[in-house]
Amino acid sequence: MRAGSPRLLREINDRAAIEALLRNGPLTRSELEGLIGLSKPATAQLLTRLETEGTVLRTGLRGGGRGPRAQLWAVNGALAHVAAVDLTPDAVDVAIADISGALLTEHRAPMPRTGVVEAFRAAVAKAASQAGLTPDALRHVVVGSPGAVDPADGGLDYAPHMPGWEGFDVPGALREALGTGVTVENDVNLVALEEMVAGRAVGVRNFVLVWPADAVGAAVVVNGVLLRGATGGAGEIDAMRVPDPANAETGTGRRGGRYGDLLDNAAVVKLARAHGLSARSGEAAVRKALGAGTPGREFLVDLARRIATGVANVVAVLDPELVLLSGDIAQAGGTALVDLVSAELRTLVVPRTAVRLAMVTGKPVRSGALHSALSVVREEVFGLPAATTEPFGPR
Template sequence: MTGGRGPSTGRDGSPRLLREINDRAAIDALLRDGPLTRAELEDVIGLSKPATASLLARLEAEDMVRRGELRGGNRGPRAQTWSVNGALAHVAGVSVTPHDVDVVIADLTGTTCAEHRAAMPSGDTDVVLPAFAEAMTAAARKVGLGAGELRHVVVGAQGAVDPATGHLGFAPHLPGWEGFDVPGRLGELLGTEVTVENDVNLVALVEMSGGRAQEVRDFVLVWLGDGIGSAVVINRVLLRGATGGAGEIDWMYVPDRAHRDTGSDRAGDRFGTLLSPRSVLELARAHGFTAGSAPEAVREAAEAPAGEPFLTDLARRIATGLAGVVSVVDPELVLLSAEIAQAGGPVLAEKVETELHRLVVPRTPVHPALITGNPVRAGALRVALGVARHRVFGLPITTAGVLPTSGR
């Protein structure tokens, strides 16, 4: 919030400090609950009628809030509603994959203003970064802005950003994105502050805010898509590790416990290889399912009694990799996300739980993640909004953990 609102009478009891506390409480309520009347805001923040009216007048004069529609019934005068001025800032949430960049731009209230998707070329850094910048410029142009006018940009990417160097590691799926300070370079390229976060961590944040983990303190989320990853949350905070690599389970070597032989190294193979779309499809075909893709095969198996042996074999592979994580962390919950998990739904999750309990002491429940669509982009947008609201209104950043950010 802006300063200069009158004299202070003391560090803890100054009129300015109290005003700022009340103003932030009002802004937070309007962001959380949407447009409110003065009386409704009064009830939420606990101020008197004159104090609330004065607060709204002050915030309106500073362009922090705006008047909305009148609200009321058939009896009595209709009441004025108030809402946060979303045009004060715009932010972007971005999902980057080897194939495309998917951007959503929202105003400060979280209202979506534009979406843009563009193909990502393959090549070295000098090829992929200009393509990324071009996609961001095109997305910002849809709302009449330059990329540098975005208040904050959060990019979700496969791999882990080392908080000490900003380098993206564990990212063989993203050629051209390794070997440099990714947040810093993108910040210079776009002319604004950029945060780069692991894609699966962003999915975990979305599940914490609006999914199955809203009331869960300790959980593990596993991404079963094009690339295998996990996010570990302890006491509502993401576990990052010394180099940002916590949860990078793709590279673990585990035995293949599937009963049907598909030519894998039974003694040990990379977890990500055993659960790659190609390997899952090979396992499905070994069980007689001839769908054109791994998610299609899993979906067909989940809907047919004959699919039980295939799903059990797939669950054995998933549970084998999960066992070490669950044994160490002892989480309240395991969530399965991404295409294969969505295709298998509760049927696959139940089988993973059964197989997991054969391997570990904790009786951890396993469920499909609730948030579908593009949870990486949704998580990136949520983090971007949190940072921008902190910058503009002084609201606390509620996302779990410190994120690698460019220093602009």
């Protein structure tokens, strides 16, 4: 063997053990031995070495009954901390986690129309303090936001609905305010990442995720990698010009208008009203329609036509394996709405692309941001390969 190869082998085994502990949580020595394929003595030596370095910790015991209880080992979460942020026009939602992925605290604060960077810094600082940290103690912060960061100047483009965030280098300003690494990523891209990690797109190499709502957006994944485009604008379909294929008359331009204008909250409420359904929000209208007999069915068909008209343009160009519908309106409509969109799509394009409901609910933008931040930091601290979906732009 050439010089240095035993050290290289140790590093490879160490990374395999750390990855197994991160993926599975606390493990006994014998469980870890089975996962990484080392002998009992080699696994014991590995754990001793990692414990001496402070990389792993003893954490409780497993078992009982007649036999002895086995020592559990886990990654030392205190090695590094990250923040995941869901930034919207009205609020900033922050989560702090350690490098093991353990969630330490959450904090939500309103977002003003002016002084946005200071308001953002204050929200992250509050969350960090709740975890016993300062902002500059965070190893990395990933922010999910509507719009996309232009790689040329760091500006937040395609985001006219984000008052106060225009005209400056957003990642640079946030890095300076927090004193740590910051990546800003499109919110729908992060939802797609979360679907790849823990949702319907696990193992899917080519797919499109569409979020029909105010400022409708899409994420495009090709060969397992997020496609961002030359200016970060891939998937920004809100301004795409499409006709309104709905049967009900709502005063929209039949010859073509903004795709987003057909699917925002007001437009969906208006479409429901045209079918005799009254609701205060698009989500409520869709839920009401599910139990409203023929009028509800006709409203959902019209809504599906609107969604499918825009999706068809994307499918015709990309021919993906899968289209995922995500967001409140999609979740409210469930498989009933998804099936209608699928049926309409088949009348518009040649590819027979499967349409499914996204699996990840709750706070998918923040969850995707957390996985992205952990990917960055685990590469830096442990040398683990970063996901191919790692956020775009400078850290």
